[in-house]
Amino acid sequence: MKRTGTIVILVGIVLLFSVAMFWLWKKNAEDPIVYKTQTPTTDTIIKKTVATGSIVPKEEVLIKPNISGIIDEIFVEAGNIVERGDLIAKVKVVPNxxxxxxxxxxxxxxxxxxxxxxxxxxxxxxxxxxxxxxxxxxxxxxxxxxxxxxxxxxxxxxxxxxxxxxxxxxxxxxxxxxGTTSGLGASANTEIKATVSGMVLDVPVKTGNQVIEANNFNDGTTIATLADVEKMIFEGKVDESEVGKIKEGLPLEITVGAIENQKFDAVLDYIAPKGVDENGAIQFEIKGSLKKIDTTTFIRAGLSANASIILARADSVMAINEALVQYDPKTQKPFVEVETGDQEFTRKDVELGVSDGIKVEVLSGVGKDDKIKVWNQIKPAKSAGRG
The missing domain is CATH 1.10.287.470 (Helix hairpin bin)
Structure with a gap:
């Protein structure tokens, strides 16, 4: 019995030794992790947030009659350019x-x-x-x-x-x-004339429509809408999470969906002091004046647009991918690992500047020739035929 127990123990030891050797062999057979590196680049980094809205005229003038009656004749249509004093329509008075x-x-x-x-x-x-x-x-x-x-x-x-x-x-x-009388000039006139120069955006009435003069109880009937289309603004809304980051005077980059491959410069000049609840989210209205537009480009009023509000900008600065940055678990200070030898890396604390979420400006801590460790690289998947 003693001899049988001894044999069983020896067999067990041999088996354990064999398993251990096999595990070590498999471990050594695996490919070692080779970390790649990247060097800093020179880039322009723009930190921005986006607001959606539309392009509208800075000022729209509603032309209303100064007497009630029926439209007898209309002399303009949407898209016409008119000068101040040009005839818009004529009203025929139907006396009470x-x-x-x-x-x-x-x-x-x-x-x-x-x-x-x-x-x-x-x-x-x-x-x-x-x-x-x-x-x-x-x-x-x-x-x-x-x-x-x-x-x-x-x-x-x-x-x-x-x-x-x-x-x-x-x-x-x-x-x-x-509707008129001698000696009163234009103070009682059936001829409706343009009060400003600009483009006719809309003529909401037709010949034969009844119109009402503006009074204390009624805004009056709009006969035409005029605006200077050379003075356009972006009108949009930003979420409450972004409104604290912006201020008047910031530059805007406007992109219009209907005009491809073209951007328009603007300046943010209004932020609503009060937000409005829209579908459970608080939105704040903003307005930005477009700078002088190329005469060959015509932006129609009401076109949908997006405005990139530039919060910060750093031109031609040393930058690295933000994915290379690590943070100390205790101090939360940023650092990178710089290669000092073959697959040997040393930690270096860095000071960061403007970030756009992909690239980040490096103010100090590394040089332009340093090779920075890609610490969170993804390992390639093993092939199906490999053990």
Missing amino acids: VSSLTSAKNNINAARTQVETARLAFENQKSIYDRQKELFEKGVISANEFDNAQLSYNQAQQRYKQEQVNLTGARQNYDIIKT
């Missing part, structure tokens, strides 16, 4: 029967007042002429003559005022009936 009747009654009342004032004036004139003759003969005192002259002047002034009132009543009647 009630207002027309009231205006006619006012004329009749004014005529009665004029006739009454005329009779009073002629009576005072007769009295004045008699008093003047008596005063010149010394029959009455100067005080009595002065009173007669005052009454005469007052009657004459009242007569003139009633004549003015009659003229006003007639003009008001003409305005209600036809």
Whole structure:
């Protein structure tokens, strides 16, 4: 029995030794890890965030009528260039029967007042002429003559005022009936003219449409929209997570979806002080003025666009891939490993600058000829036929 136990133990030892030797052989048969290296490059690094929006005119002017009526004729269409004072449309006034009747009654009342004032004036004139003759003969005192002259002047002034009132009543009647009257120029006019120079962006009405003048209870009907298309702005929104990183005066790079391979420069000049909730996310409105646009490029109002807001920029600086940077687990300070010999590396602390998420600026710590270890390289997958 003792001999059998001894044999079993020896066999077990031999088996364990064989397994250990086999494991060591397999371990040595594996390819050793060979770390690649990269050297710093000279690059321009731009840190930016993107906002979506559209291109719109800086100022849009809504042309509205100064009198209600029906569009009789339209002289422009969208896309036309107009100058200030050019005719846009003509409005035909459809008088309100009630207002027309009231205006006619006012004329009749004014005529009665004029006739009454005329009779009073002629009576005072007769009295004045008699008093003047008596005063010149010394029959009455100067005080009595002065009173007669005052009454005469007052009657004459009242007569003139009633004549003015009659003229006003007639003009008001003409305005209600036809939309215009003599002596008032453009203050009551059926011709709608451009108030600024620019391009006609939209004509939302057609001949025969009824239009309403602007008043305290109604904004009025827009007949045309004008804008200077040489002064365009980007209007978009940024998320609340990005709004703290931007400020007025930052440069923008505008890309328009409908215009390929072309960028437009702009300057951020407005950030909304209050955000708006859109689908559960707080968005802040921003605006940026486009710099002078090439005359050969026409940007249509309303085109969708993206704005790259440049937060920081470093031109022609020493840079490395951000993937080469490691961080100390305790201090969280950045460092890289620089090759000092064949597959031998030494840690070097670095100071970093602007990063765009792929490349990062290196301010100090390494030189342009240093070979930096690619520490997180991906090992190639083993082939299917290998053990």
